[in-house]
Amino acid sequence: MTPSGARASSILFLTGAGVSADSGIPTFRGAGGLWEGRRVEEVATPRAWRADPALVWRFYQERRAALRRHEPNAAHRAICNFERRASVAGHAVRLVTQNVDDLHERAGSRPLHMHGELARLRCEACARIVLDLEHVDPERFVPCSACGAARLRPDVVWFGELPYFLDEIERELDTCTVLVSIGTSGIVHPAAGFLAMARASGARTIVNSLDEPENLAAEDDFRPGRAIDVVPALLDELARELGC
Numbered sequence: 249m250t251p252s253g254a255r256a257s258s259i260l261f262l263t264g265a266g267v268s269a270d271s272g273i274p275t276f277r278g279a280g281g282l283w284e285g286r287r288v289e290e291v292a293t294p295r296a297w298r299a300d301p302a303l304v305w306r307f308y309q310e311r312r313a314a315l316r317r318h319e320p321n322a323a324h325r326a327i328c329n330f331e332r333r334a335s336v337a338g339h340a341v342r343l344v345t346q347n348v349d350d351l352h353e354r355a356g357s358r359p360l361h362m363h364g365e366l367a368r369l370r371c372e373a374c375a376r377i378v379l380d381l382e383h384v385d386p387e388r389f390v391p392c393s394a395c396g397a398a399r400l401r402p403d404v405v406w407f408g409e410l411p412y413f414l415d416e417i418e419r420e421l422d423t424c425t426v427l428v429s430i431g432t433s434g435i436v437h438p439a440a441g442f443l444a445m446a447r448a449s450g451a452r453t454i455v456n457s458l459d460e461p462e463n464l465a466a467e468d469d470f471r472p473g474r475a476i477d478v479v480p481a482l483l484d485e486l487a488r489e490l491g492c
C-alpha cells in the first residue's frame with residue numbers, strides 16, 4: 249500500500265538507443281545507425297578484440313570521447329522525475345537500460361546497465377574495473393594499473409557474452425505491474441524477450457518507439473513518436489493514474 253492507501257505498483261523501465269537519439273547519439277540499426285555499413289562481428293565480439301584489438305579500441309574510444317558532447321534530453325529527465333515522484337508515493341521503480349552511454353545517470357537516475365558502460369574499463373587479466381573517461385585517445389591503449397596488463401577493454405557486453413544483472417532483471421519482470429519500454433527495436437535478446445515476460449506476469453505494457461518494435465504485440469499500449477515528444481506526457485499521465 250502507498251501512504252495514501254492506494255495499492256503500490258511496481259514500474260519497470262527498459263530503455264534502448266532511441267531514448268538517447270534526440271541527444272545526438274546514433275542508434276544501432278537503420279539509416280545513419282552505428283551498425284550501418286559495419287558488421288558487428290568486426291567490433292563488438294570477443295573474437296574481434298582478440299583478432300584486432302586496435303580496431304575495436306578505436307571504435308570504442310571514439311564513442312567514449314564523444315560522450316561529453318551529448319547531454320541528457322527531456323525523456324531522460326522525465327524518467328528520473330517520474331522515479332522520484334513514484335518512489336515518494338510508495339511505488340517501486342526500476343530502470344534497466346541497454347545503453348552504454350551515461351545520460352540516464354547525468355539526468356539523475358541510477359540504471360542497471362545490462363550491456364555495460366562506456367565510462368568503465370575492465371582488465372581481463374585481473375578483473376579490475378576502473379571508471380575512466382580521461383584516456384580517450386583512439387591510438388593508445390590504457391594499461392592496467394593493478395596488474396600491469398598491457399590493455400584494458402571497454403566494460404561493455406559484446407555479442408556472445410552474457411548481459412549483466414539478468415537475475416535481478418528477471419525478478420523485476422516477475423513482479424512488475426507496469427513495464428515501460430522506450431526506444432528499442434526489440435531485436436536483440438535477451439532484452440527483446442522482456443516485453444513478453446512482463447506480459448506473461450500480468451503486467452501492463454507501454455511501448456514508445458519511432459518505428460514499431462519487432463516484439464510489439466496487440467495488447468501493448470504503443471505510443472509512437474520521438475521519446476522527447478512522447479515520454480514526458482506519457483509519464484505525467486501514468487503518474488496521475490498512480491496518484492503521484
Ligand code: OAD
Pocket residue numbers: 263264265266267269270275276277278281292346347363405406407430431432433434435436456457458459460461473474475476
Ligand atoms: P536499435 O538501433 O536496434 O533500435 C533503436 C530503436 O529506437 C528503434 O526502434 C527506433 O525506431 C527507435 N528510435 C529511434 N529514434 C528514436 C527517438 N527519437 N525516440 C524514440 N525512439 C526512437 O537500438 P536498441 O534496440 O537499443 O547491443 O539495440 C539493442 C542492442 O543492439 C544495443 O544495446 C546494442 C545493439 O547491438 C550490444 O552492443 C550488445
